[in-house]
Amino acid sequence: MSGLKINFLKSEILCVGGDDDLLTFYSDLFNCQIGHFPMRYLGVPVSFSTLRALDWSFVDEKFLKCCESWIGNSASSGGRLTLLNSSLTSIIYYYMSMFMLPKKIIEKLDKHRKKFFWQETGGRKRYHLVKWYRICRSKNKGGLGVKDLHEQNISLLTKWWWKLEIQQGLWQDVVRAKYFKNDTVSSVKCKFGDSPIWKAILKVKEIYLAGREVVLKSGDITRLWSDTILGEPPLRNRFPALFGICNYQEITVADFKNFTGNDFFRRRLHPPLVDQWIKLGGVVKSWPVSTEPDQVSWALGRKKKFTTKSFYVYLERQLVGCDYRWIWKAKIPLKIQIFLWQLFQDAILTREVMKNRK
Secondary structure, three states, X not given: OOOOOOOHHHOEEOOOOOOHHHHHHHHXXXXXXXXXXXXXXXXXXXXXXXXXXXXXXXXXHHHHHHHHHHHOOOOOHHHHHHHHHHHHHHHOHHHHOOOOOOHHHHHHHHHHHHHHXXXXXXXXXXXXXXXXXXXXXXXXXXXXXXXXXXXXXXHHHHHHHHHHHHOOOHHHHHHHHHHOOOOOOOOOOOOOOOOHHHHHHHOOHHHHXXXXXXXXXXXXXXXXXXXXXXXXXXXHHHOHHHHHOEOOOOOXXXXXXXXXXXXXXXXXXOHHHHHHHHHHHHHHHOOOOOOOOOEEEEXXXXXXXXXXXXXXXXXXOOOOOOOOHHHHHOOOOXXXXXXXXXXXXXXXXXXXXXXXXX
């Protein structure tokens, strides 16, 4: 025995589903205080229900505290950008890796980040010379490399799916036992009694599956309709009519080969669809199958391994912007690089620009 004892004076008792009388009874029994949800564990708010926007006010306070202490240093634009990326934005990463932040909270945090970057303090108004969404782009997309909080939130949550499929550990065993009784990663769905954290992770599942690549072995996790197999397009794109009337759109290759029911489609197939069905069967039979379990890899990464950076780049794939690589590679101070970038955005307060703004 270690000899350690519980300090009831520093302890709190919380109750889920009980009334105030029951809570008071146990509080008197253990001689400890009555706590309230959300409680803090390792700095993270924990609750049995979904966190409200009000429960995230402590993050807002952290941002304000940092902004007020740093902005008085009269840092240059390069210094403010470095502080913004390395310290201020990273404050929220720890929480974003476990929760899907509400839209209102992200808007509040972006408001603080904008004020910090443009040096708004003490009620002093400053010109926001460039739209914030343009600043929150990677440098190769024409931005300053400031992270978009919503897209970074998705990237961090998606990493849990990769760890769940690739790694082995206690928390993986608990999650599989609770949520994956008869399901795979592709087929699991949100249920009424799921925890708020698991519901947040489920919101990014379909995005994760877009970057996941399965190497067909036994077909135990490879999806028949949706996965790319042997470098060929998914069957749902090659046989859209059959996919549209299929009752088992998330079926795996192994389950398909062992399927014996008569309800695979919602209705009987007419002659043209019968021909497609025969052709699809021939495609499936041509796939080499072994007894080894399927292997999961990451199609968007160079080393076939998941990184939040590779997924963030994937989320930015539709953005179009000029790559000012020559500016960022020039051996000049960062504040001069930002000045040149603003110059190409027509964001320098010259007489002509100020006239157009009016």
